[in-house]
Amino acid sequence: MKTMKLVAIVFLLMxxxxxxxAAMSHGPTAEKGKALFSDVKLGTSGQxxxxxxxxxxxxxxxxxxxxxxxxxNTCIVKALKGTALDTKxxxxxxxxxxxxxxxxx
Ligand code: HEC
Numbered sequence: 001m002k003t004m005k006l007v008a009i010v011f012l013l014m015x016x017x018x019x020x021x022a023a024m025s026h027g028p029t030a031e032k033g034k035a036l037f038s039d040v041k042l043g044t045s046g047q048x049x050x051x052x053x054x055x056x057x058x059x060x061x062x063x064x065x066x067x068x069x070x071x072x073n074t075c076i077v078k079a080l081k082g083t084a085l086d087t088k089x090x091x092x093x094x095x096x097x098x099x100x101x102x103x104x105x
Contacts, residue, residue: 028090033098036091043080049095052079056102063103068096 036042038050052075053059065071072095073084085092 026090028093028097030094030097030101032090033094033096033101036095037098042076043082045079045081047080049075049080056099059099059102061103063100068099069093072096072099 036049037053037056038048040046040048042048050056062068062071069087069092072092073087076082077084087093
């Protein structure tokens with residue numbers, strides 16, 4: 001019985017390990033998007049997305065937009081005085097995922 005418990009614990013630890021490895025993967029995630037949302041480095045105006053959209057407020061409607069990536073880029077360029085991101089980049093895709101996640105709340 002003791003060995004069974006040990007084996008179970010080892011398996012559990014392995015799953016947790018795999019899980020955190022996946023979290024650190026290079027793919028886009030809503031978490032990364034959330035972090036970028038308050039990152040002033042996206043632009044040069046000293047502001048971040050959350051300066052004008054605190055906690056993503058008002059983004060729920062935008063979540064269903066099919067041109068969400070372009071809308072984000074418009075705000076990066078016009079509002080943050082930054083450089084538009086590649087719509088296929090992990091950064092922009094992550095922000096899309098984050099804003100879409102706000103629409104589900
Ligand atoms: C200087 C203020 C400002 C900043 C900074 C800003 N925005 Fe905006 N944003 C606006 C305004 C104004 C609008 C148009 C009015 C509205 O829909 O709220 C808008 C609209 C949007 C929309 C469309 C909303 C809708 O319902 O269609 C999205 C999505 C958006 N912004 C995302 C972002 C993201 C992502 C960032 C950061 C990269 C950002 N914004 C930074 C002011 C700003």
